[in-house]
Amino acid sequence: MQYAITVLAGLGLIYAGLRLLAYSYRRLASRRLDAVVRSGIGGTLTPWLAGLAVGAVARNAGTITLTAGGLLSTEGARPSRVLALLCGAAVGTAFLVFLVPIAPYTMGIGVLTVAAILFLLDIRHADQAQFAGEAVLATIILFIGLVTARFGGEALAAAPGASDWLAILATPPAALLIGAVLGGLTVSAWHAAILVIAVVEPGVLAPAAAALALAGALAGSTLAELVLLRRLGGTVRQLVNAQIVPRLAAAVVAVAGLLASVGDATALAEAVGSLLHPTDAFGLAVLYLALQVLTGVCLWIWIGPRLTALVRHRPDGDEALAAPRYLFDADAVDPETALDLIRREQDRIVPHLALVVESALPENRGTATGRAEATTRGIAALGQAIDRFATDLIDRSHERRPVARATRAMIRTNALMELNAALSEFAVLAHVAATSPAIAPIVDAMSESLHALVTAVGEALGDDRSGDDLALARALTDDRSGILRRLREKVGRSDDLIETEDLGFVYQMTGVLERCVWLLRHLVDDEAATPGVPARPSA
Incomplete structure (x- = not known):
């Protein structure tokens, strides 16, 4: 023995x-x-x-x-x-x-x-x-x-x-x-x-x-x-x-x-x-x-x-966003009404998104857990509201218009909902993962990068947006390779992640971050392609 x-x-x-x-x-x-x-x-x-x-x-x-x-x-x-x-x-x-x-x-x-x-x-x-x-x-x-x-x-x-x-x-x-x-x-x-x-x-x-x-x-x-x-x-x-x-x-x-x-x-x-x-x-x-x-x-x-x-063929491409999640009947929807309603709901959603990510920042993480959870529940409620108004829109619409803008409205709605879910998931993961000292620097880097992106995109989608706001948002979301490069540098300088349970959180949060950046860029491109944008000339 x-x-x-x-x-x-x-x-x-x-x-x-x-x-x-x-x-x-x-x-x-x-x-x-x-x-x-x-x-x-x-x-x-x-x-x-x-x-x-x-x-x-x-x-x-x-x-x-x-x-x-x-x-x-x-x-x-x-x-x-x-x-x-x-x-x-x-x-x-x-x-x-x-x-x-x-x-x-x-x-x-x-x-x-x-x-x-x-x-x-x-x-x-x-x-x-x-x-x-x-x-x-x-x-x-x-x-x-x-x-x-x-x-x-x-x-x-x-x-x-x-x-x-x-x-x-x-x-x-x-x-x-x-x-x-x-x-x-x-x-x-x-x-x-x-x-x-x-x-x-x-x-x-x-x-x-x-x-x-x-x-x-x-x-x-x-x-x-x-x-x-x-x-x-x-x-x-x-x-x-x-x-x-x-x-x-x-x-x-x-x-x-x-x-x-x-x-x-x-x-x-x-x-x-x-x-x-x-x-x-x-x-x-x-x-x-x-x-x-x-x-x-x-x-x-x-x-x-x-x-x-x-x-x-990217798994997060247009074909994923265009899935008929909210049952739009493209031939029956009034596209002008749909876009107006979606823009109104977007103005309510974007500030909540910024609060979700802000609660995941290092300086707020220790005291903002309850607020993050409440904000996540609020985002879920807004998502249900979008689902309801989309269904009501179909019921009361009788005119038949060209389908292009209706399809675009559906994609914008799905993009907002995907962004709601991704940012809420990121906020929850940030609170959980930050309890491990080994990956705290990586979580901090992700939170700060994502907060800057959401803030810039929120300004670009606002009523008082300018051409400069859109250009800044496009430049920041274009820098996805730079964001991931800086993240890899953080991983290289961190503790032994690869053979611990922390690895799951690192990979999961990396995937969520990648999807958030792509969705933000999609919204910026869609906003720039909308007639009448920017609302006022750049300074």
Whole structure:
């Protein structure tokens, strides 16, 4: 029993060292990772190489997905380059896994070398010394964990009566379950791979069973990310959802091949099994790399057409706004009356929108929760009022006019309602997410940017608007790429978000912010295209 506790303690130290190491690496390279991703997508760097570099340092596709989603949403990225970057990142995570089976001190030298390189890349910043020190501390913890796990594992394998328990762990169902649990708890396939490999050499887990555990870890980590990121929005949601199925497909293919290699199988299955059936810890590292390459291939086959469709047909385009949500009968509506009523309701709605976002600002967040909730309820009531007056309009309208302006009135109504819902959701998320110190700077940056946008658009939609007001609103909403770029810089300077529950809020609020900016720009463009706007000449 004491030897099993020693193994578990060693694995705990390994995991703690890996988490601290990932944190320090990301902080050391935070000012460079975003630039590398943008270079890979923009064309100045090979996307595969950029993905390998960021995957080896950040060891998580979340950072790349967030950046790539922003670049795709601004139509400034080529889908093929984004896809190559994601595939390269999947393979780049195998960096540390290859150092584990060689020797603990070799792994320590490797991680310290990378930390030194990252430190020298950005030595001008004073806080880099702190992050380099954290990398050294993480390496020491990792080294102690590896030695402890190896010592406990050798003692456990030699203990009398332990063979029966180890034989149970070596069965395929148990090995798959172990890998899936480790992948789900760590939410990282490479974390789980290192933990599995660390107990193979001492004899706690047989290589064949460890291979199944690696495939289970890939599936478990994927399902854990799916649960963690279940509330995503915007372009980032499309990218994340597109990666779930290929990663699960790679795990299923690997499990099928491994199971075929341990039983009576055909010649083809035996040939596949000979490639996937490792005999030592180094073979497991090779298997992990093969799994990541297989994941990259599945990404290439699965995501390619979807990325192209995502760029060509936006989920937040006119076709989404033109959905017949309020049952307008375009042939029966009096378009002049419809536009007048919608403008009247718009004048009532816009000030409420500004109050919702204002309540999410950092200086008001602590005391304005009740007001934000009341304002959200008020917005919902206004939405019901719009629904009622649209229905009444259909009932009392008997004239048949050209349908163009009636359709435009319907789109304007739907845009306002979509904006109501998006801003209300953003305000509620801001209050919830701000309780986490790790993402408070990101929430503050989003709230301040969105508040400035809503204020400018509100002035552009007012009765006393001018040409200058419309020009300012269009310029601000045009800067969506700049808003997302500044957000990514905040993410790079923040704490270790990618492997915590905070990641769900970051992705969700990014999607909501992206949609709010697009809707605001839609309203500004529609206002500028309306005859008689601006109401007075600019100063």
